[in-house]
Amino acid sequence: MRILDMTTFVVLARNRHFGRTAQELNATQPAISTRLTALEQELGCRLVERGDREFKLTPEGEKALNAFQAILGDIGKLRDVLESPDASTPQLVRIGAIDSVAATWMPHLIETLHQTVPNLKIELTVEGTKLLTQGMNKGELDMMFAVDPAVGEGFRSFVSCILQMTWAGSAKIINPDRVYSVDELGSMPIISFPKDTPPYRQIAPYFQDERVLASKLTSTNSLFAIINLLIAGFGIGAIPTVTIQRELKMGLLHPIRVSKRFPPMPIIATYQSTTHQHLIQMVVEHARRSAAGFCATVDPSVAWID
Incomplete structure (x- = not known):
């Protein structure tokens, strides 16, 4: 959400007129409308009533106005602090x-x-x-x-x-249409973060017995490396779904259907x-x-x- 868009909305709410707002901000009326539309799309709601001759904010618009005024006020205070010649706040x-x-x-x-x-x-x-x-x-x-x-x-x-975490792997070593049990996952090579890291602490209890992982685990401290090892078919891994959405879409990796869901x-x-x-x-x-x-x-x- 851009500061420019929030500022435009505050000025528009004060002027209650697109033309006067455009003139004050040295912009065109279409530019003001575009900024308003961008805010509405980002927030997922209407901020200004459409169709009425009289300018009117929606109830959501009133809430947004109060929030934007508070945010812009805080930003103004911060800029004053940072621009002060004797400011002790580091930049x-x-x-x-x-x-x-x-x-x-x-x-x-x-x-x-x-x-x-x-x-x-x-x-x-x-x-x-x-x-x-x-x-x-x-x-x-x-x-x-x-x-x-x-x-x-x-x-x-x-x-x-x-x-959310997802078990994922390459079609080279998993069947995307099959449902795997915990024991079946445990019998496969697993790519994960090192043993003394928080992500590993999630994997070990999933199998209920760390000995299951003793001879099956390859570890690295890099998410990028884990993803590339999974693509190459060196093993399976439980990683955040959002970090592999491109690979899933391209078919380089597939989510593994499991009988026991991995915790978020x-x-x-x-x-x-x-x-x-x-x-x-x-x-x-x-x-x-x-x-x-x-x-x-x-x-x-x-x-x-x-």
Whole structure:
């Protein structure tokens, strides 16, 4: 959701006229209409009544107006802080994310942050949960998105979204039309993250006996590597469905029909709440909206907000 579109809607609601709004914003009336349509499509509802001669906001439009005014007010305050010559707030935010987040809605978050504060520098680290947690504890990150939260003084956490996990494999080694039991999965080569990582902790209980995996497991700390090993037919793996949608569509991978469904994976955001509060809170709010916006664009059975 662009700041320009939100600003246009606030000005339109104040002027109650497309022509005056276009004149104030030095734009054309079709451009104002396009921005309004973009907002309505993104929110999935009408914001302005159509057909009446009198300009009128819908009930959803009234709610959107209040929300946009609050957001733009907070952004204005943040810009004042960042542009102040003696501001103590740094113009750098350090974000850590696991592969599953970096491959889905992280690009939208970064783009939105750059639009909001053009002079803000973003330092993105893509690592596993264990290393990201260590980075938070050492003060090397301001915010992270991982499978586990970082626990410490001044840290706050929330579930940003939940990703459904899917057993997947190449047609070279699985039959897409067959239903596999847990024992049958356990007899096949499995590609997963290393044993001391949170994703592995989900796989081991699925089989109820870690010994099942002892001689069948190939591990790597890279989601990209796991996907390519699956495509090559080296084994099967349980990974977030949203990260392999392209491969599924192209037929490079197939979802494995199973008798026991794999549990979903919450993505937990942890942020530092005691320093640079204006900056970090802005990042938190944009992160919530980016995650929610992404979930709204995909099948609700593969990614959702709790």
